[in-house]
Amino acid sequence: MKKIAILTSGGDSQGMNTAVRAVAKSAMTKGIDVYGVKRGYKGLYEDQIFQMTALNVSGIADQGGTILLSARLPEFKNPEIRAKAAENLKKRGIDGLVVIGGDGSFHGAHYLYTEHGIKTIGIPGTIDNDVAGTDYTIGYDTALNIILDAISKIKDTAISHERTYLIEVMGRNCGDLALYSAIAGGASGVLIPEVEFSIDDMAEVIKFRRGEGKLYDIIIVAEGVGNVVEIQNELSKKVNTSIRVTILGHVQRGGSPTAFDRILATRMGVKAVELLDKNYRKDMEYLQNLKTEFAKKIEENIADVKINSIFDIQKSSPKVLNVSFKGTKGEVLTHFLGMNGIYVSTGSACSSKKGNSRILTVMGLKQDELDGAIRFSFSSENTLEEIEKTVEVLKKSVEQIRKMR
Numbered sequence: 001m002k003k004i005a006i007l008t009s010g011g012d013s014q015g016m017n018t019a020v021r022a023v024a025k026s027a028m029t030k031g032i033d034v035y036g037v038k039r040g041y042k043g044l045y046e047d048q049i050f051q052m053t054a055l056n057v058s059g060i061a062d063q064g065g066t067i068l069l070s071a072r073l074p075e076f077k078n079p080e081i082r083a084k085a086a087e088n089l090k091k092r093g094i095d096g097l098v099v100i101g102g103d104g105s106f107h108g109a110h111y112l113y114t115e116h117g118i119k120t121i122g123i124p125g126t127i128d129n130d131v132a133g134t135d136y137t138i139g140y141d142t143a144l145n146i147i148l149d150a151i152s153k154i155k156d157t158a159i160s161h162e163r164t165y166l167i168e169v170m171g172r173n174c175g176d177l178a179l180y181s182a183i184a185g186g187a188s189g190v191l192i193p194e195v196e197f198s199i200d201d202m203a204e205v206i207k208f209r210r211g212e213g214k215l216y217d218i219i220i221v222a223e224g225v226g227n228v229v230e231i232q233n234e235l236s237k238k239v240n241t242s243i244r245v246t247i248l249g250h251v252q253r254g255g256s257p258t259a260f261d262r263i264l265a266t267r268m269g270v271k272a273v274e275l276l277d278k279n280y281r282k283d284m285e286y287l288q289n290l291k292t293e294f295a296k297k298i299e300e301n302i303a304d305v306k307i308n309s310i311f312d313i314q315k316s317s318p319k320v321l322n323v324s325f326k327g328t329k330g331e332v333l334t335h336f337l338g339m340n341g342i343y344v345s346t347g348s349a350c351s352s353k354k355g356n357s358r359i360l361t362v363m364g365l366k367q368d369e370l371d372g373a374i375r376f377s378f379s380s381e382n383t384l385e386e387i388e389k390t391v392e393v394l395k396k397s398v399e400q401i402r403k404m405r
Contacts, residue, residue: 008115009040009105013139014257022269041340084117102126130174151185158216193224336397
């Protein structure tokens with residue numbers, strides 16, 4: 001892995017900056033170039049990509065928000081938009097992408113991988129705690145503590161005025177923030193999307209508490225339950241107590257991340273780089289073995305060939321094999337192979353459309369070797385079975401062309 005990019009997408013959460021810092025510093029330590037993408041997928045599409053240095057991530061571990069900024073791009077559902085975004089990475093030679101965000105952001109990362117081969121790792125950054133595969137998302141703990149602080153303050157005024165407060169918290173269709181803040185904050189009740197609720201049951205709880213001499217009620221309402229003002233109106237018809245609504249809103253996303261979120265973000269950031277680098281090296285080893293096996297089978301099955309590529313992984317790409325088939329013309333052979341669903345190129349990767357390949361000429365190839373030079377390209381999606389099939393088609397095609405001379 002030589003180059004990676006980082007982007008933050010969707011709603012911001014505390015600890016995103018910590019994760020950005022961890023990814024960047026971990027990658028730089030491994031000698032990997034790091035690029036930042038501003039404004040999420042919107043910036044990726046608009047080519048807002050810049051090379052990062054250690055200075056970019058200095059002193060940001062305790063900062064809320066995201067230095068890379070965030071924006072939404074509904075148009076990313078369009079395959080053409082995604083293709084342009086992927087091209088902006090590929091033209092810089094960026095091998096991997098770390099996406100910090102929620103489930104919507106991960107869908108975008110998935111498409112970049114499946115459609116364009118961009119290796120992606122997702123780091124769950126959302127206060128909603130609604131991403132599968134992890135107990136906690138980055139920002140959840142900080143938001144939970146902000147809610148607890150708000151509950152404590154609202155309780156003071158609730159007691160003073162003998163009121164019932166409905167406190168709406170974020171979480172979309174996940175009730176974790178509501179449930180755990182209700183438990184930790186000693187709330188009178190909680191409404192979450194995962195469990196059906198009854199206005200009548202809520203009213204009975206309030207009446208029971210008043211019967212015990214309790215002067216206030218704190219009820220936590222997850223935003224995914226429904227309109228909290230409508231709940232207030234219906235509840236007011238069934239109890240005599242004064243009811244107020246407090247919507248905490250975006251204050252839940254702001255502020256410095258807790259120690260828990262900073263540590264979680266750091267661990268996930270380091271792990272993301274490890275996984276990208278490990279998978280990259282694994283792919284390179286696989287491709288090198290594929291390249292070696294392909295060259296071996298060509299030499300075993302087809303006469304008068306010259307392998308032009310070298311096999312030192314430090315000096316030559318394992319993704320490319322260049323072979324000269326003497327007694328053939330590269331253009332003719334590519335046509336034969338194309339008719340069998342095998343698509344290759346003539347010359348070298350650096351050759352122009354006209355004349356002999358400069359690289360192959362410098363390597364000392366004779367004219368008949370230059371004429372019959374073919375370039376095969378591989379990916380980690382190719383298999384040994386495909387290699388064997390290609391060799392079969394190659395052998396028949398070369399024999400036919402040589403008979404035509």
